[in-house]
Amino acid sequence: ExxxxxxxxxxxxxxxxxxTLECSQTMGHDKMYWYQQDPGMELHLIHYSYGxxxxxxxxxxxxxxxxxxxxxxxxxxxxxxxPSHTSQYLCASSLPGVKNxxxxxxxxxxxxx
Amino acid sequence: xxxxxxxxxxxxxxxxDAVINCSSSKALYSVHWYRQKHGEAPVFLMILLKGxxxxxxxxxxxxxxxxxxxxxxxxxASQLSYSGTYFCGTxxxxxxxxxxxxxxxxxxQVKP
Numbered sequence: 001e002x003x004x005x006x007x008x009x010x011x012x013x014x015x016x017x018x019x020t021l022e023c024s025q026t027m028g029h030d031k032m033y034w035y036q037q038d039p040g041m042e043l044h045l046i047h048y049s050y051g052x053x054x055x056x057x058x059x060x061x062x063x064x065x066x067x068x069x070x071x072x073x074x075x076x077x078x079x080x081x082x083p084s085h086t087s088q089y090l091c092a093s094s095l096p097g098v099k100n101x102x103x104x105x106x107x108x109x110x111x112x113x
Numbered sequence: 114x115x116x117x118x119x120x121x122x123x124x125x126x127x128x129x130d131a132v133i134n135c136s137s138s139k140a141l142y143s144v145h146w147y148r149q150k151h152g153e154a155p156v157f158l159m160i161l162l163k164g165x166x167x168x169x170x171x172x173x174x175x176x177x178x179x180x181x182x183x184x185x186x187x188x189x190a191s192q193l194s195y196s197g198t199y200f201c202g203t204x205x206x207x208x209x210x211x212x213x214x215x216x217x218x219x220x221x222q223v224k225p
Contacts, residue, residue, distance in 0.1 A: 031211045042115070042200060042215045043155070059214060090154060099162070100204070100211030102145070104154035 003027060006091050006105035013081055014113050021076045021108045023091035032074040033102065035090040036060060043090065049074055081112045114138050116203045118216035125191050125223050133186040133219045135201030144177050144184040145202040145213060148195075155200060158186075191223045 045058030202213035
């Protein structure tokens, strides 16, 4: 079983606040991902990292930013939260090699009022 | 381009079979299948790499037709635990990036 942790699980916050969603994995995976998922909808890749100091945006445009200073840590930051940012954010990491099997964290449900 | 899944929803009785399809208009490197239960994280089921292979996991198997860029997930003798939303995730081209584009999902409900 994969060890990938996201905190907080739930976050209710007011408009304009800065927030950071934490994601950590203990498996030493190089590749990590952030997905955004609205209720009952598909997952959209918003950020991707090949490894330390390597990040790029995904297919879905997002106002969030990410950093990858350590292999195990891939936090996502919103400088000024808005109601349109209300969604579930899922972090994943993948095994090395050709298959890129992804293991997901439990997610953070964000509500911006 | 997002892969298209069909059907959108399926309701089964325990013991019945189901097939979920995933089609792409782009050449694919791999197709991943995940199952997500309500309020939980997606869980990996299986991966198919280009080459037209078929894989199995107990009563769940899948195929990948590289020429048609289609994958199908077969659920045999369904159990209550199979209920959830099934997503296919596709990786395009010949690169090994791990960046997946997910289909819109197929909701499966298995009733006693």
